[in-house]
Amino acid sequence: MQNWFLILISAFCVQALATEKPVSMSYKSVIQCFPVLKDPSNSAKIDLSLLRETIDDHFITSSSVLLLREVHFKSDDGQEQRLKLQLKDPRFVPHQYTLSLQNIDDKGVLTDVKLPDAQRVNPKQEVINELLYGKNVISDDFTYLDTKLNNITMKVRRHFKELEELDLLDPRGNHHLFCEKQKDLGIICTCSKK
Numbered sequence: 001m002q003n004w005f006l007i008l009i010s011a012f013c014v015q016a017l018a019t020e021k022p023v024s025m026s027y028k029s030v031i032q033c034f035p036v037l038k039d040p041s042n043s044a045k046i047d048l049s050l051l052r053e054t055i056d057d058h059f060i061t062s063s064s065v066l067l068l069r070e071v072h073f074k075s076d077d078g079q080e081q082r083l084k085l086q087l088k089d090p091r092f093v094p095h096q097y098t099l100s101l102q103n104i105d106d107k108g109v110l111t112d113v114k115l116p117d118a119q120r121v122n123p124k125q126e127v128i129n130e131l132l133y134g135k136n137v138i139s140d141d142f143t144y145l146d147t148k149l150n151n152i153t154m155k156v157r158r159h160f161k162e163l164e165e166l167d168l169l170d171p172r173g174n175h176h177l178f179c180e181k182q183k184d185l186g187i188i189c190t191c192s193k194k
Helices: 002-019 025-033 048-058 125-132
Strands: 059-074 081-087 096-102 110-113 136-148 153-159 162-170 176-183 186-193
Touching: 025 176, 025 186, 048 153, 048 162, 048 176, 081 125, 096 125
Parallel strands: none
Antiparallel strands: 059 081, 059 136, 081 096, 096 110, 136 153, 153 162, 162 176, 176 186
């Protein structure tokens, strides 16, 4: 009778262990850096959109600014081009942006396309829309900087609507979490503390 009871208990323990989800190393890095970001739905595999939502829930954003937008596209005549909108200095307010347009040849060499001065510095959205209207967009990358309360910063890079990188820095505790989407490995997160 005792053997039967031990077998039943052993089977129950094995089943309980088998149903437990494995925890990814990236999730362990997230929790090591920022324990408040604990979220079981991210434990087996990191989802950057979900991680960003969790970060936004715990750290309130006081300001958000576009650092860089880079669009690769083909013009009507098939010429590959790159449009780049870049913030000069995030510390300088009001923010000042520069716009550049370049042709890309078959070898990847960039050649500047002359834009009027009124379009190069702090261009209006209509200028960007006009340059991209009807074009075959190959890639569209955005990099944002969110400043949270208590001087925590989060830099986010996305490709079209999909997040590619997330960089969270807390200078008070010298915690730095960096997560990036890697082609064959998925999302890899690393934590560094000083």
